[in-house]
Amino acid sequence: MQTSVIGFPRIGTLRELKFASEKYFKKEISEEELLQTGKELRAKHWNTQRQAGIDYISCNDFSYYDMVLDTAVLFNLIPKRYKELNLSDLDTYFAMARGYQGTYGDVKALAMKKWFNTNYHYIVPEIEDDMKITLAGNKPFEEYKEAKALGIETKPVIIGAYTLLKLCRYTGKKSLQDIAGSVAKAYQAFLRSCEEIGIPWIQFDEPALVQDMAQEDIALFRQLYDAILSEKRKCHVLLQTYFGDVRDFYQELLAMPFDGIGLDLIEGKKNVSLIEEYGFPQDKRLFAGVINGKNIWKNHYEPTLRMVKTLQAKNIQCVLSTSCSLLHVPYTLKHEHRLSKHYTSYFAFAEEKLDELAQLKELAQCEDYHAASSYQENKKLFEQARDCVNEAVHKRLSRITEDDYIRKPSRSKRQVLQKQKLALPEFPTTTIGSFPQTNDVKAKRSSYRKGEVSETEYKEFTKKKIAECVRWQEGIGLDVLVHGEYERNDMVEYFGEALGGFLFTEKAWVQSYGTRCVKPPIIWGDVYREKPITIEWSVYAQSLTNKAIKGMLTGPVTILNWSFPREDISIKESISQIALSIRDEVLDLEKNGIKIIQIDEAALREKLPLRKSDWKKEYLDFAIPAFRLTHSGVRPETQIHTHMCYSEFTDIIPAIDDMDADVITFEASRSDLQILTSLQEHNFETEVGPGVYDIHSPRVPSVEEIVAALHTMLTKIDRTKLWVNPDCGLKTRGIPETEESLTHMVEAAKVIRKDA
Numbered sequence: 001m002q003t004s005v006i007g008f009p010r011i012g013t014l015r016e017l018k019f020a021s022e023k024y025f026k027k028e029i030s031e032e033e034l035l036q037t038g039k040e041l042r043a044k045h046w047n048t049q050r051q052a053g054i055d056y057i058s059c060n061d062f063s064y065y066d067m068v069l070d071t072a073v074l075f076n077l078i079p080k081r082y083k084e085l086n087l088s089d090l091d092t093y094f095a096m097a098r099g100y101q102g103t104y105g106d107v108k109a110l111a112m113k114k115w116f117n118t119n120y121h122y123i124v125p126e127i128e129d130d131m132k133i134t135l136a137g138n139k140p141f142e143e144y145k146e147a148k149a150l151g152i153e154t155k156p157v158i159i160g161a162y163t164l165l166k167l168c169r170y171t172g173k174k175s176l177q178d179i180a181g182s183v184a185k186a187y188q189a190f191l192r193s194c195e196e197i198g199i200p201w202i203q204f205d206e207p208a209l210v211q212d213m214a215q216e217d218i219a220l221f222r223q224l225y226d227a228i229l230s231e232k233r234k235c236h237v238l239l240q241t242y243f244g245d246v247r248d249f250y251q252e253l254l255a256m257p258f259d260g261i262g263l264d265l266i267e268g269k270k271n272v273s274l275i276e277e278y279g280f281p282q283d284k285r286l287f288a289g290v291i292n293g294k295n296i297w298k299n300h301y302e303p304t305l306r307m308v309k310t311l312q313a314k315n316i317q318c319v320l321s322t323s324c325s326l327l328h329v330p331y332t333l334k335h336e337h338r339l340s341k342h343y344t345s346y347f348a349f350a351e352e353k354l355d356e357l358a359q360l361k362e363l364a365q366c367e368d369y370h371a372a373s374s375y376q377e378n379k380k381l382f383e384q385a386r387d388c389v390n391e392a393v394h395k396r397l398s399r400i401t402e403d404d405y406i407r408k409p410s411r412s413k414r415q416v417l418q419k420q421k422l423a424l425p426e427f428p429t430t431t432i433g434s435f436p437q438t439n440d441v442k443a444k445r446s447s448y449r450k451g452e453v454s455e456t457e458y459k460e461f462t463k464k465k466i467a468e469c470v471r472w473q474e475g476i477g478l479d480v481l482v483h484g485e486y487e488r489n490d491m492v493e494y495f496g497e498a499l500g501g502f503l504f505t506e507k508a509w510v511q512s513y514g515t516r517c518v519k520p521p522i523i524w525g526d527v528y529r530e531k532p533i534t535i536e537w538s539v540y541a542q543s544l545t546n547k548a549i550k551g552m553l554t555g556p557v558t559i560l561n562w563s564f565p566r567e568d569i570s571i572k573e574s575i576s577q578i579a580l581s582i583r584d585e586v587l588d589l590e591k592n593g594i595k596i597i598q599i600d601e602a603a604l605r606e607k608l609p610l611r612k613s614d615w616k617k618e619y620l621d622f623a624i625p626a627f628r629l630t631h632s633g634v635r636p637e638t639q640i641h642t643h644m645c646y647s648e649f650t651d652i653i654p655a656i657d658d659m660d661a662d663v664i665t666f667e668a669s670r671s672d673l674q675i676l677t678s679l680q681e682h683n684f685e686t687e688v689g690p691g692v693y694d695i696h697s698p699r700v701p702s703v704e705e706i707v708a709a710l711h712t713m714l715t716k717i718d719r720t721k722l723w724v725n726p727d728c729g730l731k732t733r734g735i736p737e738t739e740e741s742l743t744h745m746v747e748a749a750k751v752i753r754k755d756a
């Protein structure tokens, strides 16, 4: 029995890589210093895994920004506009990730999308017709040698050819099929180099295999790997899947010449029945994903060992593994001093998961593991009742009726009423909620949390920020204002901290994209609102202006999706509990004079099952009603907004209309406004604000550029329904670029009002 880890977090236990990268972006440290931080982190991560006794440790799971971008660069998928900047390799890489505006040119970043059903975001590689696809880099080999020099044998991991092709954007005439041959050749060259170096195992990550696969997809996969694996080799190839099951071609996959196949046995429950039904070849290794790489609850050893024993009884060569990369969980419980043992005894973060793998390996090798102390301790934990039930929450939920999910009157009637009451100009301008979370804001919150400043001082400071923000928005002529979200560390963690039933952590950071991290709260028990959460801030902001202030809330689906959920009750039940808590907040905002309320559902698309057949029953049927439950109680003239980002939601447009919001703002500028056509085709009824510029980059859009985007929008969207806003919140941006960009945006709206 052996153990394997698909990938380890890379941002650093205390976000060392984030801080070093951000310093590098600001030219405060040199390239050499940044690379040194990377080297130290890799050594630390490999040693941690070695000390835990992991047999198959990955290398090249480290990245300065994103692993999909790394794989694209490895194979020279660098669009011309970035090459033409003539920057260093590292700066070209960062220009693709973040955009570039400076001495050598002005280019936008590549698009960024959700990594399957996670809160991680990858950079979307672009394929141009005249790209020379070839093995052009050496990062995986260098990292392998670096680990080897430390005495650690590793398996280089890269994104597999099929997943890479599926994730790319094809900007020219060439399609995926047209480049499949040259991509396969480049991967062949990669494998040849591994062979030359004497690398014993490599890992191809192919999560796209758990999505619906049509016959042509299966044929493409075969075509790619028949070519990649065509040469005789000593280097073993692990085909690693995760986030679901491979039901569409399990038997064919087994017949292919891979040396190991990694299956997710947590999210891919069906994988277990596939093995049961069709077996698994004895001459291959099954990398059995038994440790949950996405959630933070301890593994329940009893069922896991029962499953492992079943596999052993079938003479399957089993390697115990994580269900996916540990990128999606925090590093360690060691830095959590505030949470008592009562709670932490139930949790395993990345490092603790390594220990679980080691313990399970030991137990699986025992003739009879039942008497082992590690097994007994785990059994006891799962037998004791957790203090997580709140009867009042259950009683309230049981009283909900069908009517509570329906807002009256119909949206078209509300739209007429709201136009009269709110008296907004045509093409109303607004923002998504947050304004720059500058260092002074973070430092003040940090001091407040440490008890260095009083609550009164913290509140006074926040109110001063709000007042400045409201005044500035009025000054440039925005129509619907926000309070700026200065009081929030994060749009989900903040609500997690305020709601009953949640726990929160001190240092449990998880990378969301690039240098940006989140600390997902933990849903420990039944959720309820203890007291009003946002009212004080919104009411204060409204007291400063005659323009409408948008109340700003996070919706139930997003709160759940960006938290670590319970595993003892259904997602549906947890979402409903959160929905009732947010409903209380919505009604309180309305009662306190807030006329427009935004309920962000940035993560609505995220947990949509990866297989279409499961969409409705296993998700949309409860996620959409949960959103409706939050706002169905408001008056017709109260305008409800929602917001979504990064999502590809062209395929669930009717479901989004069915949320029955009055206005939706969403990410669009990084994906070429493709979604507009789909909105038109579906006669989308909700008013819409497709983002007119990308906020994930410091680049400032010109007035002309925004006017052009608005003209394009007007070819697809009725002028009475179009809003003007950025892509997403401005918290990650600096003040100068924010002020300039928003001023251009308001200018552009004025131009359009005159022109259109």
Ligand SMILES: CN1c2c(nc(N)[nH]c2=O)NC[C@@H]1CNc1ccc(C(=O)N[C@@H](CCC(=O)N[C@@H](CCC(=O)N[C@@H](CCC(=O)O)C(=O)O)C(=O)O)C(=O)O)cc1
Binding pocket: 119, 437, 439, 441, 442, 443, 445, 446, 447, 488, 489, 490, 491, 492, 493, 512, 513, 515, 516, 517, 518, 519, 562, 602, 645, 728, 731, 732
């Ligand atoms: C909109 N997005 C979000 C996602 N998920 C969320 N949970 N939240 C989101 O907003 N997913 C999709 C997108 C994109 N994702 C992100 C994710 C993260 C950020 C971001 O800006 N993250 C910040 C951290 C935010 C935070 O928690 N801030 C805290 C702590 C600040 C801090 O670092 N404090 C220091 C001390 C500071 C000092 O003394 O000066 C410390 O703790 O050491 C806070 O403000 O209190 C990040 O920096 O990564 C953006 C988009």
Ligand SMILES: N[C@@H](CCS)C(=O)O
Binding pocket: 432, 433, 434, 491, 552, 600, 602, 643, 644, 645, 728, 729, 730, 731
């Ligand atoms: N209201 C939030 C939404 C981000 S998705 C913000 O503006 O940051």
Ligand SMILES: [Zn+2]
Binding pocket: 432, 602, 643, 644, 645, 727, 728, 729
């Ligand atoms: Zn957003």
